[in-house]
Amino acid sequence: MPKSVIEVRNCWFKYRGGLKWVLKEVSLDIEEGSFNLVVGSTGSGKTTLLRLFNGLIPWFYRGEFRGSVRVNGVDTRSASIAELSKYVGMVSQEPENQLLTFSVESEVAFGLENVGLRPSEILSKVNSVLKELGLDKLRYKVPHELSRGEMLKVAIASVLALDPNIIVLDEPTSTLEPLTAVDLMNLLNYLKRECGKTVVISEHRVEYALPFVDNVIVLSDGRALVYRDVRSLVSEGVLSSIDVDEPTLITLFKALKNAGYCSKIPLSVAEAIELLRGILGC
Numbered sequence: 405m406p407k408s409v410i411e412v413r414n415c416w417f418k419y420r421g422g423l424k425w426v427l428k429e430v431s432l433d434i435e436e437g438s439f440n441l442v443v444g445s446t447g448s449g450k451t452t453l454l455r456l457f458n459g460l461i462p463w464f465y466r467g468e469f470r471g472s473v474r475v476n477g478v479d480t481r482s483a484s485i486a487e488l489s490k491y492v493g494m495v496s497q498e499p500e501n502q503l504l505t506f507s508v509e510s511e512v513a514f515g516l517e518n519v520g521l522r523p524s525e526i527l528s529k530v531n532s533v534l535k536e537l538g539l540d541k542l543r544y545k546v547p548h549e550l551s552r553g554e555m556l557k558v559a560i561a562s563v564l565a566l567d568p569n570i571i572v573l574d575e576p577t578s579t580l581e582p583l584t585a586v587d588l589m590n591l592l593n594y595l596k597r598e599c600g601k602t603v604v605i606s607e608h609r610v611e612y613a614l615p616f617v618d619n620v621i622v623l624s625d626g627r628a629l630v631y632r633d634v635r636s637l638v639s640e641g642v643l644s645s646i647d648v649d650e651p652t653l654i655t656l657f658k659a660l661k662n663a664g665y666c667s668k669i670p671l672s673v674a675e676a677i678e679l680l681r682g683i684l685g686c
């Protein structure tokens with residue numbers, strides 16, 4: 405049995421002053437080393453769900469919280485946000501708000517200074533994270549003057565510096581150019597495959613993530629359903645039923661499948677090319 409690094413049990417959450425339960429009876433497990441995608445229409449509670457994973461709920465966002473969340477076996481009610489940040493690195497929907505210093509280097513060092521590491525350890529950690537993410541050349545740049553994609557990478561680097569085993573990103577591709585979005589997904593997949601990280605992202609535009617994800621968490625009316633068979637999820641039209649735009653590639657191949665030209669729906673462009681070769685006999 406794969407180990408669960410996040411265990412959500414019968415969680416309910418209503419923001420202080422809010423009238424409705426944003427999350428209702430949510431129970432799910434995030435497995436170690438898996439790539440997870442959270443989807444749902446605007447206001448369905450994606451960001452709220454992610455806030456459970458690093459203790460922002462119940463510690464920062466007040467309201468009525470029922471149920472329990474364990475991260476690496478630790479109940480988020482019994483640990484501080486600072487302690488949980490060693491396990492979960494969170495990149496918010498507006499990464500620029502997360503960038504606090506005047507150089508990429510000091511940005512990545514910031515969290516390490518706060519946990520009291522020695523300067524030599526900080527330097528070696530900063531060097532290795534910048535190298536790993538290909539950010540060496542931006543080392544002395546001002547984070548707020550970078551492109552969106554670069555800013556996002558710096559925000560990822562600064563949470564990775566603390567070496568969390570889980571990394572959570574809220575709608576990371578929402579303002580990225582298509583090629584930068586593809587780049588980002590490749591990076592997250594690298595972090596999963598080569599560094600053993602567990603990745604959780606929420607997204608509206610799912611086409612970039614679909615080739616890589618192991619599980620999809622669908623939020624609808626405050627409830628969460630986990631799909632471990634991503635191909636069935638897209639084939640059965642679950643995305644359109646929750647108001648998430650179906651990637652064009654999938655719509656096209658559904659039509660081809662209905663017309664009897666193929667039996668499978670591709671999750672990536674590479675798979676689509678393979679299927680088209682079969683259809684065209686080349």
Ligand SMILES: Nc1ncnc2c1ncn2[C@@H]1O[C@H](COP(=O)(O)OP(=O)(O)OP(=O)(O)O)[C@@H](O)[C@H]1O
Binds near residue numbers: 452453465
């Ligand atoms: N800090 C807050 N205080 C009060 N209500 C909030 C707060 N944050 C979110 N909400 C409410 O909770 C509900 C779910 O919001 P949430 O941001 O989690 O949805 P979302 O799926 O992330 O939406 P989007 O796709 O627009 O990012 C909404 O009705 C929202 O207005």
Ligand SMILES: [Mg+2]
Binds near residue numbers: 450451452575
């Ligand atoms: Mg959101």
